[in-house]
Amino acid sequence: MAELATEKHVSYILSVEKRKDNFESVVMEHLRMSGAYWGLTALDLLGKLDSVDVEEVTSWLLSCQHESGGFGGNVGHDPHILYTLSAVQVLALFDKMDVINVDKVTNYIVSLQNEDGSFSGDMWGEVDTRFSYIAICCLSILHRLDKINVEKAVKYILSCKNMDGGFGCTPGGESHAGQIFCCVGALAITGSLDLVDKDLLGWWLCERQVKSGGLNGRPEKLPDVCYSWWVLSSLTMIDRVHWISKEKLVKFIIDCQDTENGGISDRPDDAVDVFHTFFGVAGLSLLEYAGVKPIDPAYALPVDVVNRIFFTK
Amino acid sequence: MHGRPRKALKQEDEAALSAKTQKLRSLQAHFLANHHNRIYSKEALDVSAKLLEINPECYTAWNYRKLAVQHLLSNSDSDPHSIFQDELKLVEIALRKNFKSYGAWHHRKWVLSQGHSSIDNEMRLLNGFQKADPRNFHAWNYRRFVTELMKRSDEDELKYTEEVIGANFSNYSAWHNRSVLLSSLLKRKVEGYFPKEIFLKEEFEHVHNAIFTDPDDQSGWFYHLWLIDQTVKTDAPLLVSSWPSHGSNITVIRDNGLHGCGLSLLNGTLSDTRTLPIILDFNQAVEGINSSTVSIKSELLKEELVWKPLSTSNSNTAQVWVVYLNLGNMELQQSKTYSVDISIGHSKGIVSSNENHYADPSQISFKVFVQTASIEHSEGQGGKKTTWKHTNFHKIDHFKESDSIISAVQNHHIPTTSNWHTEEIGEEITKFRDLLSDYDCKIGKLTLARLLTALDSLSSQHDGRISNTEEILQLYTDLMKLDPTHFLYYKDEHSLISLKQITSTRDSLLPYCHYYKDATETITGYVSLQLQNLSLSRLGSIENLLWVQMLDLSHNELQSIEGLEAMQLLSCLNLSHNKIGSFTALGPLRLVKSLKVLNISYNELGCHSVDTTRYLCPSPLSHTEEFAWDRFEILTGSVSATKFWEVFLIFGSLTLTELNIIGNAVADENFRSFLVKVLPTLKWLDDEELS
């Protein structure tokens, strides 16, 4: 089998960080904060985070913060909980949490919790269990989880549980691997995994593996590298990851590499992007691929970063 | 980001793309300037519209549109209807560009919620969109939003799912929505949908069409499993097992020495807890077990008892609850019989997580005898080393009364169910046997295995016979070959069925039970359960094993011991030669306060970079436990626990006297010396006596 083209991927990620001229980077301009998180975390997993100028990244990152405490996806864009988590995750990677006012960021997130325990993405009120995860993950990293009503937040997530054991965006919403990662992750961080029907959900998740070895995000859909992360991390958190074939999945991810120019795509021979490059590397990490650092399945950060946050006095 | 081919563009395409990029960049810059300067002129609005038509994902532009709407509405002569109409038009164009744009869908919801637009048009638009992409979950979500807004009935929506499925059964989204609608109708007890047996038969028919048309298409699989579950499961929680079991006799040894009393069931040298656990095991997690819902009458009761959920999580629910009768400070009279009467659920308050109330008030009565004996306490409690050698165990020909073994048969009664459950499952079994006779498919085999399991559990509630086990085991064995990708899923299921078979009756348990030799020399002797070398990858049927004090699970393939925490009498556990890959996998043992002897030699501790039980074990990561820094600092002198936090969490809360850990990647000298510090009670490590 071919191997992971680590060097190529590192230079691909570094080049994406710098490139601002092509169509893709303009279309993705509004979510550059998440792009930074994907790229930098992938670099860290590949052991190359030191090839980045920390000062440059943090000063740009701070210029995306708003008076409300929330972060926008890029300079000039509105604050949103999505990019607030990405910003906090990037700072966690660099162990630079001291550059922000933690209470201010906390207040922004706390202000987004609704009466029913759910979270809005920003002041415009879109509700989604993705935002529940983000709020919980972000506050936990900041050691401020006690500032929200966790019990209500958990109750809302459970109201989105389906007959297949999975979770949707809002009550009644169809199960989707990305959404399942968010809900299982939020329940993991709040110590509530006993409320997940692990065997039922585990079966649904392990049946995401299709003949090619790749994972899809919903029944009868095409496989896609990004689900290597969402399905695998969920299976890992509920201790059912042995129910799929790891070898086949490794092969699928490796087959999605661009071995010439670096980067990983959604499916073999598609165009690469930093999003799928991160999720491919993160998937390989959960598959214990040699040379890739272990990633934490709930916080989506390298295990050493998470352990530093929680196990250093 | 999805589905774009990886190839270099032709030169003319390159040029076109470059022009497009230029245009988009200038639109973005122009838009952001307008946004920051709060310019909401017609021209400025056009810029944002053009931007969103090209890039509907640009969330800030949707936000700007909302601000613009608010600004325009604040003019006294504004026409709200036309303002919102413009927004709906823009959203429609954006959705045609990108059907999956969260921002566009939410903008539409926001507009509708403002109340100036007609919702009639929404159904028409949705029907068109959903025809084009019948699996789009944004559209389905929006559909639920609109139907609620226009108060369309669940029955009408159920008909819509029928149409969609009729057109193409391969639509998981529609099956999913059906389960949502039926659950809601059932919950509201709508006529024609309550009780559930009214609609289940028809639904089974419905989903057969899907599964039997193409057994490899997953669209109906999970719906069918849901129907089986609806048929078999009782909503109200039930007590399935207890220790002591109803009608049992427990002998307690009163020790003439200084050590008060211990359970006779335990080897006198091992027991020092001097408490008698009472364990209640339900068929699902419940909350509300306390002295008002469970009352205990006994002379042995001197203080108010606090029930504890056996759970590693923050929720106050658990399937298994325990209380400890403290006998340590009591003047127990020799040869006297104390009776204990427990009544469960006579007053309301025991509730399952889906808010069903316990509805089966029941009684457990047992007797406690007191015997006196002097127990040698040379070398303290852990003077003797436990050996798991075969020669130390004696075959048992038949159990004695005092062995206090419980099995599935003696478990607490379960109210009889009416016949429709069994009939329905029986019919399904016939159908799936027919399917398999035509086509050898995995879903056929798997469903048949599940149906037979369901049938056995229904019939065991009546007469205790488990009749289909061999066939179920064979089906899982076949599945391992038929679908090797999910080999370990089937193997885990296989293990669960094997354990169910072993623990179903006292007779089936007998070949696996042995007397421990050392124990026979003491007063009563105790039974060791020997489940080694059974190729088990998973534990189950723990409700039949609550009595176990010595358990040998060595030479299996266990990577988890989930559920073992219910064995509150367990004092010796052999897990050697398994596949335990992390310390957190031993988390359940932290709840087993009676555990003294543990053998986890020859496992995979330290072999894995990924810990699959990291979030199932209480720790600061999941906010289930504070880290005991004070103790950690005293033990190690360090303020960084990143290396040994799991070892500290697990072993720091155990009071083991013997531990075997040799044969694991992690077990070097450094590690062993840390262990000795964390476990001050330890007398033996890897068969070496500690000085």
Ligand SMILES: [Zn+2]
């Ligand atoms: Zn993808």
